[in-house]
Amino acid sequence: MHQTGSPRPISEPPSPTFSLLSQPAARTFNARPPRAQRRQPDSTASGIAYKLSMKTTEAKNVLVFDFGSGKSNVSPLRVRDNVVENFAFAGGRQSGGNDIDNRIVADITKGFKCTSKQEISSDYSARLRLRAASEHMSTISLPSRRLLSRLTRSSRKPNDDIFRSNLKHVQEVLKDANVTKSSVDEVFLVGGSSQILKVQQMLSKYFDRKVPNMSSVNLDEAIVYGAAVQGTILYGMTLDKVKDLRVLDKGFPLPLRSSFVALHPIQWGLI
Incomplete structure (x- = not known):
């Protein structure tokens, strides 16, 4: 178990930054130590945090709606047993x-x-x-x-046009993932801007009055928490809470840009 030594990085790029230029960028990230061991959308990290907050083992279709200060992105996830599966993403950096x-x-x-x-x-x-x-x-x-x-x-x-563009992201990502809005069991809100009442009302109306979930995970920590969990898995930390967790991202290219998160599982309550 890695509890000492240099920080172990995992990059969690905002999903809208994924680009055709990602291959050269990935080589740049790995040019100097410490090397990035995995790159995944931040919505997947949020899904991990959601999974670990669940009180039951019931399978669910969850829409992660991440509306932060600098960007927004949306992903439909299938959460079942010990699996978090991300099917698609949509979003933008001019709608935060x-x-x-x-x-x-x-x-x-x-x-x-x-x-x-x-x-x-x-x-x-x-x-x-x-x-x-x-x-x-x-x-x-x-x-x-x-x-x-x-x-x-x-x-x-x-x-209002920013709010509408975020709803358009929701519609696009459901279409890309071949998921109907009626099959979405829960909307999981992430990011400080998701607390805006109009955003919550807009999502509730679109999903036929389903109340968005804001209480199970800290809005501002979900992504970092999920990244820390992913790090414990990648670096072989045998923690009962996460040792059997599997994370699947379907068809994501490598990210254009990322920021490294130093993983300290004790800080995030994993040990």
Whole structure:
């Protein structure tokens, strides 16, 4: 069991970064130690976290909906016995939470300029406050600019096309995997932006009022947890909790870019 020594890396690239250029990139990753032992979509790692959180051994069709700050991706998974099987993925890097925040800030900046004739786009401090308020949907207070405003859910209306594009990803990936929406047993939400109420309502409506699962795994840790589990398997750590787990990815190319995760199974509660 590897509990000491140098970190053992496993790369978990955001699924939308997969590319035809992945072969040269893979050679680059492995040019210097430590070498990457496996590359897989982050949605697969989330599926591993979901599997280990299950209270029963019942087989399920699960849609992983990962909506983070910089990207979104969707994958249909089959979770059964000790197997996590990923059939397809879809997503994009222009449909994440950062894009939503940027639009809200731009919309407020434009509106303030029209009403007060003041330009705040070049005011770094003001933009930081606007961005923080947009992330938490709270009150914006800029006394030096005489600006006081409260953000509401209607403030996200300029982002309706981003929400629709995420729903389109869902439709595309189900079609690619030859899975009907009625056969999806559960929608598993990952990433901070998946907490947006409108996103949850959109998914619930599309899947005929199924309530998305947000409680079984920490939204912000699911991918890293799954990567750590995969590492224990790849590096021969004989942990009862995961020793029989099998992970299958169907037809994924190698990723264009990745980030390495140092695996410390004790930290993630695996030992």
